[in-house]
Amino acid sequence: MVIINNYDEFEQYVGKELGVSEYLKITQEQINLFADATMDHQWIHVDEERAKNESPFGTTIAHGYLTLSVLPHMWAQIADVRNVKSLINYGVDKLKFNQPVTVGSEIRVRVKLLTLTNLRGIAKAELRATMEIKDCPKSAFEGTIIFLYHFNN
Helix, strand or coil: CEEECCHHHHHCCCCCEEEECCCEECCHHHHHHHHHHHCCCCHHHHCHHHHHHHCCCCCCECCHHHHHHCHHHHHHHHEEECCEEEEEEEEEEEEEECCCCECCCEEEEEEEEEEEEEECCEEEEEEEEEEEECCCCCCCEEEEEEEEEEECC
8 A cells, every 4th residue: 555645755656556456346236236326227237137138248237337436445445645634536537438347246446646736735636547357358447537635734
């Protein structure tokens, strides 16, 4: 885990990989709960029997946004950014879902710090996030995640 105490320490990682999270197994329960939370009950996500018979994947798949939504959990395994008054999820650029995540798959995220910009005391961090699927050559998604950090000092 990378520990970052201030802007200057964060800046040292520009252009470098910050790390890789642990694997997280995607369960049908997670998919169903996400479907309930987002009101997206498309059969390919929640109907196990139909997916087994009709889906090209032979099983249900996680919502793309479910895989994106676990990013903060995984990011916390990679970096501990300290001395922060606030952290804001600012946006996502150039997000592309490359491969569906089937139920039972294990995913992890690999993160590289692309840029760090000082916006009048607030650090704008642009992070390249690649969500990997265990034993799969294609990533689930790739995109640039943007966080705003307001450091105490």
